[in-house]
Amino acid sequence: MKYSLHKIIDDVSQYEIKIVNEASGSLDEALKMISYLQEVLIALKASVVKEGFDSEWEEINFFRNVKPGVLGKLIYYNKVYRIECACPLGSEKIYRNYFSNQIKELKQEFEENIFNSEFYRYYRSGRNDRDQTFFRLGNINLYDGLNSFVFEIDHHFSTYYDYKVARIIANDLLQNYLHLKIDSIEDSNFKDEEATKDIFWTSSKNALVELIYAMYASGAVSHGKVGIRKLSMIAQIVFSVSLGDLHHAFHRMKTRAGSRTAFLDHLKISLEEYMDKDL
Structure with missing residues (x-):
């Protein structure tokens, strides 16, 4: 059976966009995504157990890319739910x-469990020479001194290291989420409700993401010293829009068919047409 990384991740991303637009808040969004991602994992497990893999490459691809892409999101949303539930009410300082x-806490936990490991360096460097060891079923080496939870995993649906990759993905997402939370506090005085109440984004969210990344890549704002998170937060405040996961939106932009800069192309054409009207 063929497992398409782009198809599964794209389906998850499309559903995520839908939930972001429909959810009443962060808790509602997290709960709905947790439920959905659990169902996706259950379906994937049933398929793997029943049909297996057609090739060694397919098995490696599944446990290095496909499953961690879903599981990483699940870990992320579960943590977001716990963080939001425990968030205290109080002053801006609190x-x-x-x-x-x-x-x-996230940094400390990550450094203790993953960051200093040989596997982390292997995965981050983009190496694949040991993929047959790390991402094929039945190759767990207990002599490596693995975490105790290895004895609790389903050996028909995990190589142990697919979970490690999922943790890395979840950590990246959580870092972005937490920094955006802090940025939103620092920028809370930026928005003047009366001055911006009639200003809102009317093009697609992907178009705004494209514009944000273009400004960042070109160094057009503060000589490039303002990061993506900061630019994103300012844009979301000014235009009264929630952009969700910028990282995955940008990934889809890089791999989409046709022009990868469709909105910027449209802006150029629109401006030239506007200039021609004054001739």
Whole structure:
């Protein structure tokens, strides 16, 4: 059976966009995504157990890319739900301290469990020479001193290291989420409700993401010293729009068919047509 990374991840991303637009808040969004992602994993497991893999490459691709892409999101949304549930009510200072502490705890946990490992360096470097060891069923080497949970995993649906990759993905997403939370506090005084109440984004969210990345890549704002998260937060505040996961939106932009800069192309054409009217 063929497992398409782009198809599965795209389906998850499309559903995520739908939920972001429909959810009443972060908790509602997280709960709905947790439920959905659990169903996706259950379906994938049933398919793997029943049909197996057509080739060694397919098995490696599944456990290196496909399953971690789904599981990483599930870990991420479960953590977001727990963070939001425990978030204290209080002053801006209390709010900022809470999310700053969450970043510290996330960093400490990641460094203790993953960051300093040989596998982390292997995965981050983009190597694939040991993929047959890390991402094929039945190759778990207990002599490596693995975490105890290895004895609890389903050996028909995990190589152990697919979970490690999922943790790396979840950590990246959580870092972005927590920094955006802090940025939103720092930028809370930026928005003047009266001045911006009639200003809102009327093109697609993907178009705004494209514009944000273009400004960042060109160094057009503060000589490039303002990061993606900051630019994104400012754009979301000014245009009263929620952009969701910028990283995955940008990934889809890089791999989409046709022009990868469709909105920027449209802006150029529109401006030239506007200039021609004045001739």
